[in-house]
Amino acid sequence: MNSLILRTAAQYLLPIMLLFSVFLLLRGHQEPGGGFVGGLVASAALILYAIGYDTAALRQVLRCDPRMLIGVGLSVALVSGLVALLNGQPFLTGQWVSWSVPGIGEIDVGTPLLFDVGVYIVVLGVNLTITLSLLEQ
Template identity: 40%
Template sequence: MDKPNNLILQTATALIAFLLLGFSIYLFMAGHNSPGGGFVGGLVTSAAIVLLYMAYGIKFVEKIIPINFRMLIPIGLLVALLTSMGSFLFDVPFLSHTYGYFKFPVFGEVELATATLFDLGVYLTVVGVTVTIIVNIANDKKEV
């Protein structure tokens, strides 16, 4: 049952969730060279989504973010597993990563690393697990 929330909370949530999602992308992309990565980026994304759930309610968030968060868990695990096993194809130690510099029309020369693909798997798994757990706890109606 969704109850009406405070207008101030909803207004602040729109700005804060936007900032949190932007910061989570920064953390995700900076992860292979500096602190950050898939885990902490996933936690910050989950915090933004949970904040949206608290401010606007489950029905509204499910309408604007039509993602089954439970499906992110196996998808993320599969991406991380396939990325980590890719090292076997090149006869290098498990979880070894490599990088290269590539030229793109708008961005110029950009460094791309295989660690980013592994972090993507971790990111998807963390978002899926965290949001699923918190939404299930919120929907749990115990009879006392």
């Protein structure tokens, strides 16, 4: 598609939507959000970019085959479950550490977040794989 308006908008929307997707991802543990929605928003951002410019531009931005993202995301999610086994607990048991960050206070970081990150990457990878193969046909 050759539309100046869409191209200009996509250029500005891409970083904003990606930031928002990360916000959704981090917020997901206790409030609405999470890896799945975050991944959807991120893929929407990148697909918008691909429609505004072309798929080659998207591939350049991505720097890797979207199918690799599926594998990476799955491994991250899998590892997040395996951590518990090392501690002698059942698979997928949440492992938490508290982190005191100056200015923000105490924050809990745990394997459920890692799992969500995995989901985020898988959703992104799957969506981009599907859309790219449709767009490039």
